[in-house]
Amino acid sequence: MSASEVQTFTPREFHRQAHDALGNPQIRANFRKAMDGLMAKRRDVFSDWDLETLRELGANIRLRALAKLPDLLERLEANCQANGIQVHWAENGDEACRIIREICQRHGAKAVIKGKSMVSEEMHLNAHLEEAGIEALESDLGEYLVQLNEQTPSHIIMPAIHLNTDEISEIMHTRTGTERTRDVDYMTAAARAQLRERFMAADVGISGVNFAVAETGTLCLVENEGNGRMTTAVPPVHIAVTGIEKVVEHLRDVPPLYALLTRSATGQHVTTYFNMISSPRKPGEHDGPNEVHLVLVDSGRSNIYQDDELLDTLRCIRCGACMNHCPVYTRVGGHTYGTTYPGPIGSILMPHMMGLEATKDLPTASSLCGACGEVCPVKIPIPDLLVRLRREAVGEGRGNVPGAGVKRTKKEVAAWKGFQWLATHPGVWRSSTAIAGKLQALMPSKLGPWTEYRTAPKPAKVSLHALVKQHKAKRHQAGKSDEDGGKRS
Amino acid sequence: MTPVKLYPPKPEKVYFFGTCLIDLFYPEAGMDGIRLLEREGIEVVYPQAQTCCGQPAYTSGYHDEARAVAAAQLDLFPEPWPIVVPSGSCGGMMRTHYPQLFAGTEHEARANEVAGRIYELTEFLLHVCQLRLEDRGQPEKVAMHTSCSARREMGLGETGPALLARMGQVELVEQARATECCGFGGTFAVRHPEVSAAMVEDKTQAIEATGARRFVTSDCGCLMNIAGRFEHQGKAVSGEHIASYLWRRTS
Amino acid sequence: MSARDNILKRLRERTDGPLTAPQSDFAVVSGRGWSQQERLARFERWITSVHGEVIHTSRDDWTRALAGLLEAKDIRRLALGREHPVAAEARAALAEGDVVLIDADRDIETWRHEQFHDTDAGLTSTRGAIAETGSLWLWPTPDEPRLLSLVPPIHIAVLDADTIEDTFFDVVEAHGWAGGMPTNALLISGPSKTADIEQTLAYGVHGPRELVVLLRHAEERP
Numbered sequence: 029m030s031a032s033e034v035q036t037f038t039p040r041e042f043h044r045q046a047h048d049a050l051g052n053p054q055i056r057a058n059f060r061k062a063m064d065g066l067m068a069k070r071r072d073v074f075s076d077w078d079l080e081t082l083r084e085l086g087a088n089i090r091l092r093a094l095a096k097l098p099d100l101l102e103r104l105e106a107n108c109q110a111n112g113i114q115v116h117w118a119e120n121g122d123e124a125c126r127i128i129r130e131i132c133q134r135h136g137a138k139a140v141i142k143g144k145s146m147v148s149e150e151m152h153l154n155a156h157l158e159e160a161g162i163e164a165l166e167s168d169l170g171e172y173l174v175q176l177n178e179q180t181p182s183h184i185i186m187p188a189i190h191l192n193t194d195e196i197s198e199i200m201h202t203r204t205g206t207e208r209t210r211d212v213d214y215m216t217a218a219a220r221a222q223l224r225e226r227f228m229a230a231d232v233g234i235s236g237v238n239f240a241v242a243e244t245g246t247l248c249l250v251e252n253e254g255n256g257r258m259t260t261a262v263p264p265v266h267i268a269v270t271g272i273e274k275v276v277e278h279l280r281d282v283p284p285l286y287a288l289l290t291r292s293a294t295g296q297h298v299t300t301y302f303n304m305i306s307s308p309r310k311p312g313e314h315d316g317p318n319e320v321h322l323v324l325v326d327s328g329r330s331n332i333y334q335d336d337e338l339l340d341t342l343r344c345i346r347c348g349a350c351m352n353h354c355p356v357y358t359r360v361g362g363h364t365y366g367t368t369y370p371g372p373i374g375s376i377l378m379p380h381m382m383g384l385e386a387t388k389d390l391p392t393a394s395s396l397c398g399a400c401g402e403v404c405p406v407k408i409p410i411p412d413l414l415v416r417l418r419r420e421a422v423g424e425g426r427g428n429v430p431g432a433g434v435k436r437t438k439k440e441v442a443a444w445k446g447f448q449w450l451a452t453h454p455g456v457w458r459s460s461t462a463i464a465g466k467l468q469a470l471m472p473s474k475l476g477p478w479t480e481y482r483t484a485p486k487p488a489k490v491s492l493h494a495l496v497k498q499h500k501a502k503r504h505q506a507g508k509s510d511e512d513g514g515k516r517s
Numbered sequence: 518m519t520p521v522k523l524y525p526p527k528p529e530k531v532y533f534f535g536t537c538l539i540d541l542f543y544p545e546a547g548m549d550g551i552r553l554l555e556r557e558g559i560e561v562v563y564p565q566a567q568t569c570c571g572q573p574a575y576t577s578g579y580h581d582e583a584r585a586v587a588a589a590q591l592d593l594f595p596e597p598w599p600i601v602v603p604s605g606s607c608g609g610m611m612r613t614h615y616p617q618l619f620a621g622t623e624h625e626a627r628a629n630e631v632a633g634r635i636y637e638l639t640e641f642l643l644h645v646c647q648l649r650l651e652d653r654g655q656p657e658k659v660a661m662h663t664s665c666s667a668r669r670e671m672g673l674g675e676t677g678p679a680l681l682a683r684m685g686q687v688e689l690v691e692q693a694r695a696t697e698c699c700g701f702g703g704t705f706a707v708r709h710p711e712v713s714a715a716m717v718e719d720k721t722q723a724i725e726a727t728g729a730r731r732f733v734t735s736d737c738g739c740l741m742n743i744a745g746r747f748e749h750q751g752k753a754v755s756g757e758h759i760a761s762y763l764w765r766r767t768s
Numbered sequence: 769m770s771a772r773d774n775i776l777k778r779l780r781e782r783t784d785g786p787l788t789a790p791q792s793d794f795a796v797v798s799g800r801g802w803s804q805q806e807r808l809a810r811f812e813r814w815i816t817s818v819h820g821e822v823i824h825t826s827r828d829d830w831t832r833a834l835a836g837l838l839e840a841k842d843i844r845r846l847a848l849g850r851e852h853p854v855a856a857e858a859r860a861a862l863a864e865g866d867v868v869l870i871d872a873d874r875d876i877e878t879w880r881h882e883q884f885h886d887t888d889a890g891l892t893s894t895r896g897a898i899a900e901t902g903s904l905w906l907w908p909t910p911d912e913p914r915l916l917s918l919v920p921p922i923h924i925a926v927l928d929a930d931t932i933e934d935t936f937f938d939v940v941e942a943h944g945w946a947g948g949m950p951t952n953a954l955l956i957s958g959p960s961k962t963a964d965i966e967q968t969l970a971y972g973v974h975g976p977r978e979l980v981v982l983l984r985h986a987e988e989r990p
């Protein structure tokens with residue numbers, strides 16, 4: 029992806045986007061190398077842990093928080109407000125954008141600096157602010173590069189993972205005038221210098237929240253670069269934005285989740301900084317923002333919350349381990365999904381936010397291999413949720429996901445009803461397999477997409493049913509007892 | 518992943534659920550599984566009324582249809598004998614998803630009871646039969662592909678390799694990214710053919726790179742996928758169900 | 769009805785009914801039972817693995833190590849607090865030297881440019897450290913504000929060996945954090961870094977490029 033090509037992606041074009049990505053050797057190589065590295069690092073960093081017990085605790089902490097969610101949100105709000113943090117609620121992304129824009133406009137803000145926030149990507153905040161004449165500059169290096177390249181992130185933790193060093197060098201050279209180089213330290217130092225001035229000049233800093241602690245009204249942010257601390261401490265106003273599900277009950281719930289998050293995300297035993305904010309600058313203090321705002325965003329989360337099975341989607345702590353381990357994501361990259369959150373978590377979350385009409389190819393873009401569920405730090409049963417969404421998509425679920433039934437076609441229903449009939453009429457089943465076996469030579473050698481890449485399987489001349497019958501007959505003749513347990517038919 | 522099972526002692530009788538893929542495309546693999554069990558002195562009962570576990574409809578979201586097909590299998594195993602399944606995919610479906618599929622229905626108790634008696638074939642041969650194998654075959658390298666369902670749904674990543682380790686003339690080699698999916702995923706291979714093809718291409722390359730000329734697997738979906746790709750490429754690497762491999766070399 | 773009311777109503781009037789909150793067992797994040805020696809060793813191993821520096825010194829003699837460090841790194845302008853014993857002792861020891869001492873206990877608006885451009889290093893005390901992850905923990909104060917450990921390119925942190933604890937969970941519980949959190953609480957585990965350029969590690973992004981821990985032992989160390 030060079031600086032000159034600006035591409036927009038949409039989940040509706042998954043197949044075309046996947047086709048393009050699969051045929052792009054650079055994307056294939058970048059993602060394969062990156063994912064292999066991330067998987068290995070995670071394995072190593074967990075090697076001295078009782079990982080299953082830690083995951084169980086993580087799952088447990090998230091489920092407890094979800095079980096008490098409305099009470100915890102009220103407690104969070106009360107404690108934040110007692111400490112001087114102003115709390116706002118938004119039912120959807122547009123409302124959240126409006127609230128944030130109004131805070132910025134109240135302060136006459138012209139320039140906003142941003143720490144990484146996936147929920148702000150979800151609501152297209154930057155575009156909204158730009159439209160109001162407010163510049164929104166990303167300060168996380170990966171987000172900065174992606175922004176310079178006029179793209180969206182391709183991974184929720186490593187936004188520029190689709191770019192290699194040469195591509196980054198080209199982007200920085202074209203957009204900021206640095207030298208073309210493979211020297212990572214040079215490029216990093218250049219980014220540091222470029223952004224340092226912007227921290228000082230920003231009117232407002234906007235960040236996400238990794239964990240919001242109800243017990244104390246504390247916002248926790250995880251980072252390596254220092255841009256998060258800069259964003260939340262240098263400008264006079266700090267706005268933190270989060271989905272409503274990111275609350276935890278107690279302060280003691282944070283260490284286990286933090287331990288799971290850093291190791292699951294990037295294989296780090298810890299991040300450089302863990303930043304815990306509980307109030308704006310208090311009288312007598314000498315730095316920090318004078319105003320801190322917390323914007324709580326719903327955007328479909330309260331709908332997911334209604335359903336016992338779908339609720340598990342909300343356990344997510346946004347670590348990205350699922351996509352790191354996904355054989356599909358590794359081959360097509362994050363942009364192919366065309367959604368804010370790609371990979372496995374995207375496929376179970378985005379249908380709720382965008383509706384199944386727009387995202388109908390996402391729940392099926394998985395072989396259900398289960399690698400994601402195996403590594404999820406909070407044990408979200410992702411494959412089960414993918415199957416649930418497939419069920420909703422064909423209209424045989426509860427109908428409580430927007431766009432339910434969109435994939436139901438007469439043709440496919442007839443096919444599965446036919447399968448059902450055949451598989452519940454064993455006599456007919458056995459006759460059919462016998463016929464298929466006899467017609468073996470006449471089976472088509474081209475079976476659509478399968479045979480484009482593989483030889484077609486040929487039905488056996490004699491089915492297992494028939495072979496067993498023969499086998500039993502032989503054994504019976506040989507004097508062994510013949511018993512056919514269960515129903516005869 | 519299912520929790521660790523306490524394995525029962527070797528029974529006198531078992532049921533055998535052959536699976537539809539084996540019934541249709543690889544019946545000899547089913548027979549070899551039966552032969553391996555019978556050689557251990559176990560009487561294998563194969564209910565002729567069995568058809569399919571219902572998984573293809575289940576993973577496609579057609580749960581009403583899947584449930585009807587699954588319900589038709591539930592009554593085929595009335596005696597309290599183990600039900601041996603030569604597939605991690607179908608075994609996983611019956612052990613893990615039957616309880617989910619029938620929760621809150623009239624079949625709930627029966628489904629849970631049946632699910633509790635499901636064993637995948639390699640699991641059963643290893644942990645219940647404590648299988649001894651006298652390898653009479655030629656020395657060779659072989660690669661094992663354990664299906665994702667066997668590995669993750671049923672927690673059986675080790676059973677195939679453990680059985681192969683008991684074969685004196687066999688050198689088990691491990692392909693790169695052995696735990697990565699081969700790309701079959703049932704209907705995934707036809708709904709997302711290009712991604713699936715990319716996955717099976719990587720899998721065949723990895724197996725070929727081990728130097729092995731043969732691979733084995735405990736799942737016929739994976740077998741159809743990987744062997745089908747090798748054949749399409751005109752490669753000299755061939756594959757079979759592990760049951761066939763074990764039977765062939767020890768009899 | 770406000771957004772707040774609507775959201776809380778939807779959460780409370782849940783279709784599938786009330787949820788049960790499970791109990792949690794935190795044993796896995798506590799109870800390491802490390803000795804003081806092990807804690808020190810682990811702390812140092814982890815923080816140096818991410819390019820943090822550790823200089824062992826003593827309670828009595830640490831300002832000499834500080835002076836040596838400032839010279840070795842050519843630090844001419846050092847920002848620091850005033851009231852905290854660490855800051856007070858440092859000021860006393862450096863009073864006669866060439867290092868320019870910059871007052872950090874001022875409103876940032878009065879010295880922002882100086883902090884960003886004319887400060888070589890910031891010196892802070894620490895409240896303690898975590899052995900399991902090689903992390904310092906700080907609760908910034910008006911005397912040692914939060915930007916002091918972030919903006920200057922070098923952060924010098926003074927840590928007492930006997931304040932190192934096993935895990936983050938232990939620190940939160942032992943020090944009763946839940947009883948009241950400060951404006952800002954920080955875990956600092958190394959100099960600033962990124963791996964966003966093809967997963968290649970680069971140090972000194974937005975936070976300090978160097979983190980030096982002056983680790984004070986109660987007794988004299990050789």
